[in-house]
Amino acid sequence: MSEQRLGVIGAGQMGAGIAQVAAQAGLSVSVTDVNDERLSSGRTAIAGSLARLVKKQQLTAEQADEVQSRLTWSTQTDAHQDCPFIVEAVPENEELKAGILTAVERVCGAHTILASNTSSISITRLAAHLQRPEQFIGMHFMNPVPVMELVEVIRGAATSDEVCETTLKLARQLGKQTTVASDYPGFLSNRILMPMINEAFFTLMEGVGTAEDIDRTMTLGMRHPLGPLALADLIGLETCLSIMEILHTQLGDSKYRPCPLLRRYVAAGWLGRKSGRGVFTYGE
Numbered sequence: 001m002s003e004q005r006l007g008v009i010g011a012g013q014m015g016a017g018i019a020q021v022a023a024q025a026g027l028s029v030s031v032t033d034v035n036d037e038r039l040s041s042g043r044t045a046i047a048g049s050l051a052r053l054v055k056k057q058q059l060t061a062e063q064a065d066e067v068q069s070r071l072t073w074s075t076q077t078d079a080h081q082d083c084p085f086i087v088e089a090v091p092e093n094e095e096l097k098a099g100i101l102t103a104v105e106r107v108c109g110a111h112t113i114l115a116s117n118t119s120s121i122s123i124t125r126l127a128a129h130l131q132r133p134e135q136f137i138g139m140h141f142m143n144p145v146p147v148m149e150l151v152e153v154i155r156g157a158a159t160s161d162e163v164c165e166t167t168l169k170l171a172r173q174l175g176k177q178t179t180v181a182s183d184y185p186g187f188l189s190n191r192i193l194m195p196m197i198n199e200a201f202f203t204l205m206e207g208v209g210t211a212e213d214i215d216r217t218m219t220l221g222m223r224h225p226l227g228p229l230a231l232a233d234l235i236g237l238e239t240c241l242s243i244m245e246i247l248h249t250q251l252g253d254s255k256y257r258p259c260p261l262l263r264r265y266v267a268a269g270w271l272g273r274k275s276g277r278g279v280f281t282y283g284e
Contacts, residue, residue, distance in 0.1 A: 004028060006170075007083035007108075009100055011042025011073070013274075014117055015089035017145025020046045023070040024146075025174050030072050030079050039073045046071070049146055078107045085170060087139055089117040092242045097121065098129040105130050113163050115139035120190050120243040122250075123156035123183045133158035137167050140187065141176075143235060151176040152189050185250040186243065194243045200228035201259035204279070211279050229279040232262075233272035237279075241266050 004027045008019045011033040019029045019042070033039050050064040059067075072079070080086050086104060090096055101114055108114075114136045116126055127133035138154030151171040155164055164180070171178045181187040186194060200214050209217070215227020232240050244258040265271075265278060272278030 005030070005083045005085075007032070007080035007086035007104075008089060009033075009080070009086065009104065010089040010091075010117075011038050012089065012091070013045070014141060014143060014145060015087075016042040016045040017049075017143070018087055018089055018117065018141055019071060020049055020067070020146055021174050021176075023067045026070070027173075028070050028072075030074065030083055032074050032077060032079050035075060039075065043071075043073065077103050080104055081107045081109070083108065083112065085113045085115070085166070087115045087117055089141075092119060092121065092239055094121050094126070098126055101126060101136070102129050105132065111135070113137065113166060115167060117141055119239070120186050120194075120246045122185070123154050123159070127156045127158055134160040135163055137163050138181075138183070138187070139167055139171070140189065142189070149175075149177050150179065150189075152179050152181055152187055154181045154183055154187050156183050186247050190243050191247070194240060194247065195256065197228045197232045197240055198244050198256075198259050198262065200232070201262045204229065205259060205261035233278035233280055233282075235272065236274055237262060237271050238266050 006022045006027045006029050008015050008029060008031045011031050015031065019031045022029045031042060033042065050059065050067060053059040054061055054064050086108060088097060088101055090100055097116060097118065101116065105114060112135065116123065116138055117140060118138060119140055123136065123138040127136040130136055133156065136156060137159045140152040140154065142148035142150045153164065153167050153171065168178050179188055185191065203209060203214055204211055211229050215229050218224045218227045241258055241262050244256060247256040248258065269275060270277045273282050276282050
């Protein structure tokens with residue numbers, strides 16, 4: 001990018017992670033969210049993440065302070081007006097994302113690139129809400145952002161070659177590897193991952209195995225670093241359900257129907273680590 005500034009919309013788990021890696025890469029980062037409480041939560045999450053890096057001697061205390069000094073926080077959309085690249089990282093809801101992207105496009109420059117961190121919503125359909133769809137792209141970071149190496153880049157029907165190349169360069173600047181996916185439901189990552197998680201819920205519901213044995217089979221037998229049920233808890237069960245519903249609706253194949261047990265857990269408010277309980281129970 002010509003200017004070393006990045007805008008991040010959303011101070012939740014994903015937005016905070018994106019802001020942190022960008023600030024660690026030396027960019028000045030403007031973070032916005034709807035209220036001060038959410039901004040405070042994002043600041044706390046980044047401070048905790050940096051403190052862990054200091055404890056592991058991967059950063060010095062002075063470097064951690066420098067990272068935090070590159071972050072600014074605001075509840076106002078126009079805080080992004082001078083950012084050449086803005087990443088939206090709000091919850092996985094198409095109407096919410098479209099409204100936010102439309103609002104931020106009105107205040108930013110004509111050459112600003114807008115990216116969505118969506119994990120399953122059509123980039124082409126989101127771009128249809130914008131005046132400059134050629135300036136819009138998908139930039140799907142993996143969770144947790146400071147740890148995971150991959151960014152999945154998704155081109156919409158109108159995304160320009162120049163915007164795609166700039167996005168790939170930005171991802172590399174942030175220390176990430178990239179893949180490029182076509183704009184199909186679930187893209188590459190969740191088209192493969194979510195049906196596996198969903199099937200793990202079916203095996204649990206049907207009593208094929210305990211949650212512990214299901215996950216142990218995949219970690220020890222398949223060398224996965226985390227079992228599918230524990231991974232679902234980390235991602236958030238409501239996010240897993242939302243993606244499965246999108247796959248089922250848009251692909252029209254019954255093999256993507258969300259498991260009833262997954263629906264039941266979400267209805268109960270058992271969303272995973274964030275709520276203290278999902279498939280597994282989590283303490284403080």
